[in-house]
Amino acid sequence: MSRIGKLPVEIPEKVKVDFDGTTLKINGPKGELSRDIHELIDLEINDEEIIIKRNGESKDDRSLHGMTRSLIEGMVTGVVEGYSKQLEMVGVGYNASMQGKSLKIEAGYSHPVVIEPSENIEFEVEKNKITVKGIDKQQVGNVAAQVRAVREPEPYKGKGIKYIDERIRRKEGKTG
Known part of the structure; x- marks a missing residue:
């Protein structure tokens, strides 16, 4: 399991997260960012965190797992701090x-x-x-x-x- 990918991404109070199955939208005090999420990755969104899960154990699944988590964390940081x-x-x-x-x-x-x-x-x-x-x-x-x-x-x-x-x-x- 990816050490980075298994860590949840915390959602600050001022941030609103919306996921429609393919596109993740994050709204915050500084603006709004959206990104398409690969179909090999599933997201589980709670009130205070986003958990990134992968569908399989292939090399592509494993490589997308940590990268997707890093991209989502960068989006959350961007809309809060810039x-x-x-x-x-x-x-x-x-x-x-x-x-x-x-x-x-x-x-x-x-x-x-x-x-x-x-x-x-x-x-x-x-x-x-x-x-x-x-x-x-x-x-x-x-x-x-x-x-x-x-x-x-x-x-x-x-x-x-x-x-x-x-x-x-x-x-x-x-x-x-």
């Missing part, structure tokens, strides 16, 4: 600003790069730090990766856009 990723801009002349709801990045190109947020994503800019916030963990990670891809950090001077906790492995330059 997720955020912070990025830092390093380099002379690199800056970011808000243009309405979109993010405008000047990172050494001849033109500024504008990133439009999807429906559940917000940007915050403070000096050289960019914060991506949202309720869907996967969406927040994807948008943060898009922002980082505008100018990935280079190993010689360390210039570029990096995650706050990312450590850039530096290379030694040419020796004369």
